[in-house]
Structure formats: structure tokens, C-alpha cells
Amino acid sequence: MKKVKLKIPATVANLVCGFDILGMAIHEPYDEMEIGLLETPEVIIKHKDQFGLPEEPSKNVAGIVLLKIQEHFNLQTGFEVIIHKHIKPGSGLGSSAASAAGAALGANIVLENIMSKDEMVHFAMFGEELASGVRHADNIAPCIYGGITLVKSTSPIDIIPLNSPDLFVTAVHPQVEVKTSDSRQILKKNITLKSAVEQWGNIAGLVAGIQKNDFALIGRSLNDVIIEPVRSILIPGFDDVKRKSLEMGALGGGISGSGPSIFMLAEQKETAEKIAALMKSIYDEMKIESFVYVSKINPVGIEIIE
């Protein structure tokens, strides 16, 4: 059986001010996935993890992506997928995107490169639609392209890979579940022109800072006047983590994706590690279990292991 084994990174979507358009791949945590080509037109999904995710293909984000690919290309072959998930679903670290993007990229490999990167993004977005009700690509694009990506548009797909600054990323995942679908529903449907102008300035400043490796500009652009004030209410300890991390020397940060994870960027490993210890202590004090990752921006995205 033609088979491939992939390492699929977690992703931090939005990058604070770029709701649904910016995202970055990080090295830790990551999922592992094996995809094999079957001679019969069926899709089999098996999970080797403890998250109790549905294995019925139409209910699993990897399965739905493969069903769409099968239908589109009128394939008489099928796929067997083994997922070993380490990125907890509902973490805000792109768990659903990892399975969706991994399925699209893995299928493309076993089918001997029948798709472009943008086509893989197109099919992977069906997985995000299943998970959250919306076809957003801000987690999928950095998985497939690597590094930091700007999703200029999803229809037509227009993805701009950006520079990958040499920065450390500290992320904390407090063990409270926030489903992307729920945290999208609480968002305001209309915003004022004043806040839109402020947000445009932040997004433009952030993209310019990333492209110019201007860390100070990145830091002062990591501000969100639209989404964070609403969503942060769902995340215990958010204000404390953010304020104290900034005091410790973080460049900036905020909610990772739709939360509850929080991420911070730092120039030095030492600062990133101090922030990790701070995050852990804040949640220990609140008696909330948490997982902390000190990582770097992952310029490659999905990697082929075998």
C-alpha cells in the first residue's frame, strides 16, 4: 500500500489582530498522521489517541476532506488514515486544522501530486467548516505553506506566505474547553469605523513588522480592539497572563485562535522560558490544569516523516 507518515504542527491563528486572515505554524505541539492509499473507494479513519473523536468519515475533519477529494477527482481508490493526535481539540491551537490539512497534504502525496497548495487549502477548509461552521483558512494555510501566512481571500483562494522572524513562542493551554463554533457565535456582527481603522493600522503594522524583522513594530502592532475584548471573558486568567508576560519582556501576544490557549512572542529563549513558568504558576494558583509549550515559529509546516 502506498503510504506516508506526517508530522503536522499546531498553529496560532489570528495573531491577535488578524482575525481569520493571519496564522503561524509552531514546532510544538504536533499531531502524527499516516495516510495509505486503498484499492477500494472507502475512507477509514482510526484514532490512536484518547480524545474520543468520531471515526465516522463524514464526522471527522480528516474524513470529510478525503471524501471531498474522492468525490471531486472521481477516485476509484480510497484512504486509510491513522491519527495520533497530541493537539487537544478545542484548544485554540489548530487541532481541527491539523487533521484537515494533514489529510489534504497526505492524500496529495499518495495520489502523486495531483493538487497545488491552494487546492489542498480548498479541500482542507471543508474540515474547518465541519469543526466550526465556517470555511476559514488561517490555521490551514500555515500548516500547508509553513511559517506565517496571510489569507488575503478564501474565495478565490489567495494566500501570501510571509517572513518567519526568529522569535520564540510560549503558549499555555488552560484545561477549559472553548469550542471555535461557540466562540465565533459571541462575536459582534457590526463594528464601528473607529475600531476598524485602529485594527487596520495594527494588521498593516504587524505585516510590515514581520516582513522587515522589526520586532518593536511587531510588538506594538499585536493589539486587538475587536475580538479580544469579547473572547477574553471566556478565558480565566487572561488579563493576568497577558499583563505579567509583557512586564517580563514579551513582545506581545494574546488569544491563540479562538482560545482558550494564550500565546506570547519573545526575542530570547530565556524570556520565553520565564513566561512559561509564569503562565504555569498563574493557572496552578487558580487550580486549573494547564499545558505550556516553549517553541519557535515553524517555517516548514507539515513534514514528511516516512
Ligand SMILES: Nc1ncnc2c1ncn2[C@@H]1O[C@H](COP(=O)(O)OP(=O)(O)O)[C@@H](O)[C@H]1O
Ligand atoms: N480529526 C479531528 N481533529 C480535531 N477535531 C476534530 C476532528 N474531527 C472532528 N473534530 C471536531 O472538531 C472540533 C474541534 O475543533 P475546534 O473547536 O476548531 O478546535 P481547535 O481550536 O483546537 O481547532 C471538535 O468538536 C471535534 O470533535
Ligand SMILES: N[C@@H](CCOP(=O)(O)O)C(=O)O
Ligand atoms: N480565525 C479562527 C481561528 C480558530 O482557530 P482555532 O485554533 O481555535 O480552531 C477564529 O478565531 O475563530
